[in-house]
Amino acid sequence: MIFPVLLCGGSGTRLWPLSRKSYPKQFADVIGEHSLFQASALRFQGDDFGAPLVVTGDAFRFIVTEQLAEVGITESGILIEPEGRNTAPAACAAALAAVRQNPDATILLCPADHVIKDADAFRAAVLQGNKAAQDGQIVTFGIAPTRAETGYGWLETGSEADGVYQLERFIEKPDTARAEELFSDKRYLWNAGVFLARAQVLIDAFETHAPEILEQVGKAMDAATHDLAFTRIDPELWASVPDDSIDYAVMEKASNLSAVRFDGHWSDLGGWEAVYLESGRDENGNAVSDHATALDCQNSLLRAEDPDQELVGIGLDNIVAVAMRDAVMVADMSNAQNVKKAVQVLKAREAKQATQLPVDHRPWGWFETLVLADRFQVKRIHVHPGAALSLQSHHHRSEHWIVVQGTAKVTVDEEVKLVTENQSVYIPLGAVHRMENPGKVPMVLIEVQTGSYLGEDDIIRYEDVYARS
Template identity: 55%
Template sequence: MATIYPVILCGGSGTRLWPVSRKSYPKQFCPLFAGGSLFQRTLERLAGQGYAEPILLTHQDFRFVVAEQLSDAGFQATRILLEPAGRNTAPAICLAALEVAAADPEGVLLVLPSDHLLADSAAFHAAVTAAAAAAEAGHLVTFGVTPDRPETGFGYIELAAAPEAGAQPFRGFVEKPDAARAAEMLASGRYLWNSGMFVFSAAAILAAFDAHAPEIRAACARARGEGREDLCFFRPEPEAYLDNPDISIDYAIMERSQGMVVPLDGGWNDLGSWRTVWSESAPDGDGVATTGPALAIGCRDTLLRAEHPDQRLVGIGLDRIVAVATGDAVLVADMDRAQEAREAVALLKAEGAPQATEFPRCYRPWGWYERLAHGPRFQVKQIMVKPGGILSLQSHHHRAEHWVVVAGTARVTVGEEVRLLSENESAYIPLGAVHRLENPGKLDLHLIEVQSGAYLGEDDITRYEDVYSRS
């Protein structure tokens, strides 16, 4: 039996779950439910099943988030491939197939998005087994989820007859339908939801690229051949990778091939809107689901979600409403229109609002920082540095900084001077001074940073040394 190589796609920057999911920290890395992030749940789904270590594809901006969440979940990866920019699923899968083919020409890829839920792991693994058998016979296989409602937010797969156990041919893909068409398809019993999960051998999918999208195969081969190692990551050559078209595997390959589908009844949910998050949040007898410091009074079929521990979200007399509050943004929407959050993000981006894409808390390989206050010529941040974390040796052209240690121990370099600071001690970094902050201790380091100057943007930084190889 061929080895199965999980390929996890974790580079997306979805906006449908705004304001919790944003470009700087998208939903696959967010703890939407207890038990870790969706990405970590995807990893756990593969544990103990005899699969090879996963291959991960992500955007270069998420590389340290992926590595940290991978480690926190107790996993290792064969490769973490960094896309310089998203080019949709076809180029990502082609790049992964080239990786597998180089190590194991008979290897089978199990391609999984990192932001889906699957309640029934046993059903999922049974479906993978059936799909892998078909893949070893040379077929390109996808998974179709048995629908339980006339959903307009998913694409569908049309079958020639009613679904049966194991792999079977399908007629084609159907775009997201309107409500009437979705009801007709559900009643017919010949349609499955398109899950976006696939199984095929490296040889078969690369042959399909040669036949239907040779330009993608060529661009990915050049990007891989001219790429470079970077710490525990691999960077494809950027210009070559960006020569790829922006196209999904469905359009590039599956719709042009005689593929197979395996029906899946595994409690699948792609969490594509706040309505689907509400359905997975254990609503009570009145259909009300609350998360965080939220209180519902006389509400029905409503989701109330408060993300910040210092806020209180109260809903009174709400019916089919989604209300989601973070520290810097609030979404209130009709349950049936919650997918339009992406339109709100587009409008906020047009206004230049940072809430469209960024969180007040920004994650870095050494820890995180969070903006607490700002005004003309000043900004106040809280900074957390993990044990062993080291910020780059750097300087600023337009600002001075003052650090006050709140908890833990800091090693501070300013020019030629190196000092250890403990709780309630401080350091001043003059404008233009070369400096560095480290946590040499075994506990998290927390400090308050006060910046002052004419320009306080994050791009006012010159790095001289960096253990994380950031330019």
């Protein structure tokens, strides 16, 4: 049995403004009916695969559990990285976690933000490489190239037996001329960054080629703690782990490498041009979302992400335009990868749009700010069925709650009562309070805050079912 390891970090810059640091692209509705993370988890369901292990950050732990539950995956392991240290430490931690559960475990390391349309074919490719993995090989997966791509690393393959190739070397992202050479030679494949190996074989590779990573990750894992359904790697020890990719740290140095060729459709969705190529297009080559209109446009991507807005493009050619309620990005398709620079500029200006979505996801649901002004704020709050906010109080603000959908169970100091649609309740400054959704449908309320300070850190928590401090 193969245990998929879903690497689920990311800075949320390549698909800004849809993707942000608070909600990276793997969780967003980019392509298809599921998020990229959900599609990745579903891809490796079946008799040959065990429960997934997700390696993610603290801020995303409840998003991960919620999105897995939405697609019916109730068994998983979730390993919390205190901070991102690139793919080598994450892979090492996953291998150690797998071996501690099962010394003979085989793991499949895969990013959680790729598009693979034919999941059956990719599973077949993984199983094709499994015998080599059991024989002590580290198997990577090369994508049959469809163009002379300069944005991907490449693989050079050698002799082949039973569909498994000897891997000769990794090739860095090439320039255009070199990419054309590679594309014309069947020996060369795109590097998908997916690896299959027995966990102990991977640990042995770290011991040989990156012993400092293995030693420090091992210490951090030894000191890990358990929190609800999560395993938290020790943050102080993790801070000393070297930052490195698994390609540089291990794979480019190892000799026990094989590759399986995958001829199906694949994309790492690394930018808006890739999203355009994955999207359905009209007769003029335009990919247009709901609430977007293209007039005399061609070869352009127009996306309006808010149902209350309309995006209209007129006379555009080779343009990406993405509109959200709080930010709009317009770029020439050939320069859309420079959106990272835009995020850096916004960060330097301390614009919250650089990193934060208008919707703030929490373990109990989500909220969005509708109005923020001096001394008052208006929010819409959505609470999942059966969920509860923490028992808390505030030093600097009072609150009015108006229920507009469902029923809220409200605690204010010693009083507990049900508040139904079109009813309201007042929370005085300093009162110990909590809201819960005891029903089977979502509960939505409008919250009006008034006070001298309205920041999210003005919270004293007394009880919390999600173990937040």
